Amino acid sequence: MRRCVVSMAAESRMEWSVRGVILDMCGVLYDSGEDGGHAIPGSVAAVKRLMDSGLIVRFCTNETQNTRERFVQKLRKMGFDISVSHVFSPAPALTHILRERRLRPHLLVHDDLMPEFDGLDMSSPNCVVIGDAADKFSYQNLNEAFRVLIGLEEPLLFSLGRGRYYKETDGLKLDVGVFMKGLEFACGVRAEVVGKPAAAFFRTVLEDMSLQPHEVVMIGDDLVNDVGGAQSCGMKGIQVRTGKYSCPGETCGISAKPRMCSCEMSEEFTKI
């Protein structure tokens, strides 16, 4: 089994002039699954070494199947020493936007994420919010969200991330971006993405770290949302070979995803 790149980076003492590290979580620290998932070998110790090295470490996830609190609890049970205030996820960022713009959302999100929206006015919705609703992405629920959108003078769609798919222990699953694209097409609108790879989302994390982009490296398993998003903000990006990354010919747990393969690029990142 491949070793966690976080471990490799920590061992090489981050041989470039960075002062902070942002870590993606699913696919980098752990693999998710129906049973809650499990830590990737070496990742618990690697995160500890990164923290002990004096680097400022933050965690940045597009996880929208849990409240941030419950999500961190899950990670702590796996052995990670992570505090809630160091984890950045889309839902708290969105609720801030909704309150600021006095918006009343129609929600199509995972049941376990619902508490994040407690206290918001949801009467006569004037926008639609979609997250990784998983099994709640039924035809009926998608129709309902569509009808709210198409009934608005100016359809307003928020998407908690724009991922294509992710890996669970029982295989690949469609992510929120797929349903975002569908609703965009149905209504002729462009969704506002909250979460990676949106620059605004990364900037919030950088502000919290009190660091400039060139001082920070982002480590993730998604070439577009993690690496690309970070690079477009001026940060360095490293793609790990765990999680959704796959390479034909390698034994990596995923049957085939030829369109995502980028051996050369990944080699370059892991060499940094």
Next chain:
Amino acid sequence: MRRCVVSMAAESRMEWSVRGVILDMCGVLYDSGEDGGHAIPGSVAAVKRLMDSGLIVRFCTNETQNTRERFVQKLRKMGFDISVSHVFSPAPALTHILRERRLRPHLLVHDDLMPEFDGLDMSSPNCVVIGDAADKFSYQNLNEAFRVLIGLEEPLLFSLGRGRYYKETDGLKLDVGVFMKGLEFACGVRAEVVGKPAAAFFRTVLEDMSLQPHEVVMIGDDLVNDVGGAQSCGMKGIQVRTGKYSCPGETCGISAKPRMCSCEMSEEFTKI
């Protein structure tokens, strides 16, 4: 209630030099619904007048919730004198393609459409076919189709039409194009569309009519799939004001679809 534009066209004796008419069906001849739907007032008589006038009349639908035979039976019950051989729908066109290219489909289509694919080899699928599967567009079924696609060396996706939504008697519903867009995004592929507005589909109908495009007018309620598709083939296109057409400020049965409104264009078409 607005009168059927087919009726108006028949009355004005098609005052331009055309020898044939292609009619869309849902939203032009009838409104669909859970109960099977009902004929739009005036449309049964109008179709009869068109046929009696000596024009060559064909029917072209993206209906994929029924076999062509059962679909025509339904229309005949509403009073339309239509024969199966004059109706062109995507599924028979696709099965022809699948046999010709020796493809083994994984199907995500409506249960009632399944008999159209009888006799095809579906073992070890090497392509995915989606139609208007309605309630079968569950997260689980979409994941299954996605996994087949992403597991192929060259993902091959066929879509029976690319509509955004349609009107049933109980409201608007998402059409196959929405899920096509989602799967395209997930796999980084472009679907092959069989049905309107694909030029190949219209050309099959024209061949059957033994007419040139400039001799034929297409009448439909969808600006992109009917009117646009016909025009890009060199035919004339008329958009009706029944079915999914809506105009803010008019009582047309649909709450609001501002992005589809095109009063000026429609006025022009109905004046032809």
